[in-house]
Amino acid sequence: MRPLKKVLATDIAYGPAPVTLQQAAIAYLEMLPEGDALTHGDFHLGNVLVTSPGMMVIDWSKAAAGHPTADAVLSEMLMRFGIGPTDWATNLCAIGP
Template sequence: MATDIAYGPARLALQAAAIAYLDRLPDGNILTHGDFHLGNVMMTPQGMMVIDWSKAAAGHPAADAVRSEMLMRFGIGPADWVTNLWRDWAAVRLRKSYLAASPGVTTRSIDQWRPVVALAWLRARDAGRTPAFLRYLDKALTRAGLPTLR
């Protein structure tokens, strides 16, 4: 994640502050999916199965929850106002599921991981719904006491 922040488009002062902040976050050694969204879930005769583990890693599950939240809200797909409402509703439901089912995931831990996961996201993705994503990122940076994009 530090590499994605360092090579992303944020200004150098923000990159340095975010990497220092990342270094203070708790390590995790839980299996994380890294790309969990509806396209990576399929129905089988045994029930729902999560597929495409190509980005799996050991890490903190709250970081995975944030990444999934961003994929739900800002990932590739339609961006009309009705779809955006659905995406936001679905992201809230997904976050609640992570909170209920993942040991070590709390509202606080999700909030702590959100600014660095969102900054890392900027390196390789066109942040869909860009104005909404930039507001999301700035809010996360502010809550963490980090410099904002502006």
């Protein structure tokens, strides 16, 4: 299975950020720990189906081997900054005191 850090580096390199920010992000990514856990790579509520037997996670096209914490952080970033669903759970971080 491909390494999560390689998937993330590719996403960063082809993303909309300025080149200097991309380079800094990839350099920081290189310093992070490796991992061998199955990670989803694109986990957000848009990739969860509610079925009669229960919830099902779909769209494993970015699945990779990596550190599980990286998957959790990526999910939080997708829900906070990405263009995703506008449901209450995804936008919970926008609700302030």
